[in-house]
Amino acid sequence: MKTVNLQKFHFLAVMVTLLVLTQVDTKAATVILPRPIPLQAESIAHLRQAHANEGNNWQLVVFGFSHCKDVCPISMANLAMLVKAAADEQIPINGTFVTVDPDRDSAATLSQYTQNFSSKISYLRFEGEELERFKKTFGVEVIFYTKNEGNLSNYQVDHSTSAFLIDREGRIRVMFDALKDASDIVRMFREKKDLFKV
Numbered sequence: 001m002k003t004v005n006l007q008k009f010h011f012l013a014v015m016v017t018l019l020v021l022t023q024v025d026t027k028a029a030t031v032i033l034p035r036p037i038p039l040q041a042e043s044i045a046h047l048r049q050a051h052a053n054e055g056n057n058w059q060l061v062v063f064g065f066s067h068c069k070d071v072c073p074i075s076m077a078n079l080a081m082l083v084k085a086a087a088d089e090q091i092p093i094n095g096t097f098v099t100v101d102p103d104r105d106s107a108a109t110l111s112q113y114t115q116n117f118s119s120k121i122s123y124l125r126f127e128g129e130e131l132e133r134f135k136k137t138f139g140v141e142v143i144f145y146t147k148n149e150g151n152l153s154n155y156q157v158d159h160s161t162s163a164f165l166i167d168r169e170g171r172i173r174v175m176f177d178a179l180k181d182a183s184d185i186v187r188m189f190r191e192k193k194d195l196f197k198v
Helices: 002-022 041-050 071-088 107-115 128-138 182-191 193-197
Strands: 031-038 058-064 093-099 121-124 142-145 156-159 162-166 171-177
Touching: 041 093, 041 121, 041 128, 058 071, 058 128, 071 093, 071 121, 071 182, 093 107, 107 121, 171 182, 182 193
Parallel strands: 058 093, 093 121
Antiparallel strands: 031 171, 058 162, 142 156, 162 171
8 A cells, every 4th residue: 555655745746846946937837637636635725725714625735935926826816717717617716825834824814815816715734744745746846045044934835836736535636837937827717617517
């Protein structure tokens, strides 16, 4: 069983790496997985907890942090637009923002931050090993610059811009770039409705 899970994780890590490394121009790199990747029960439970009162919908998941000045606001605006576009096509989708910077992103900060973009976007906040496990599940890379004992509030963070579309069964069905591929996902909502009947 461990071998199967390791193989699935390795496949996901390779796919995410390819997505990140090949996205060097403005061409879209949306990947619809022919064989969906099932998440572990713990990850599924966390994602469902973020939308506990909203039913078992598909989920769009992005990673970032509230102090981000350039990348994250675009990712979040795209996420809000995608949630609305899905609703327009009668596809039940929730948006989930996962902070990679829990030291500065309190629950109150994240609640306000996500609500500024859409009431349909929730958040997840993990710390320590739990955050590391969740990031590893999705192959998300994070680098902190100048964060040290003398600088615990004005440091910079770089992170992957990969986003994920997860079906009702907790399987990753689509991987895309949260900054560049939003139009691909909108087109998918319109042209590949059969995908969302699963």
